Amino acid sequence: MAAKHPSSIEETHELRPRFNADGLITAVAQDAASGRILMLAHMNSDALRLTLETGVAHYWSRSSGALWKKGETSGNLQSVVEVLVDCDQDAVILKVHVSGDGNSCHTGRATCFYRVVARGGGSHRLEFAGV
């Protein structure tokens, strides 16, 4: 059953993102039309604020230690249709439309999740999903 405490993090109407020790929340980008999950990334408070203010996805690049306007160089900007937040407010979903050639993965694919784990046997092999 749903919690009965409207001020709790789960029931509040306030956006109160719970950034981790590194100042980050997790963001999942999902294609707004197909529902396909495109990528998983992280946001600091600036990235979240800019995403909400501009309607274009911004992340925090942990590898380069910098704010990252996704698609700024490739043209594959992610226009944000909807932002959802989870129960404990440490993760968000961005439902997006991708411009340019429609890719979100740095390998040149539409999605970062292009490999499926083939089950069975002692070891697991990855099969490419043909994207």
Add this chain to the structure above:
Amino acid sequence: MAAKHPSSIEETHELRPRFNADGLITAVAQDAASGRILMLAHMNSDALRLTLETGVAHYWSRSSGALWKKGETSGNLQSVVEVLVDCDQDAVILKVHVSGDGNSCHTGRATCFYRVVARGGGSHRLEFAGV
């Protein structure tokens, strides 16, 4: 364009999960039928292994510091239809069917992502998505 190094983490057919400093990867559970994202959680190597071996989602509970067979007490087990891994192998998608009453969120909702950020104005308000 796709990378040309078949042994690289992005192009390999080997499952080589890259656990972080805490020994975890991120897992996104997605409803296999609707495409709806249900929850975001974490897996250590045991959780991933058990998930792949049993076909039932196991996670690592960071709050309780224990392996967590999702739905073991509630009956809302997540049967895994497909597992996808991302380019750098630090995140997976579990496409699942949820048993029991079909809920995945501890608040008694189908999904943890039951609130939408309402845009505009200086502050952002969360609207419940009616789930």
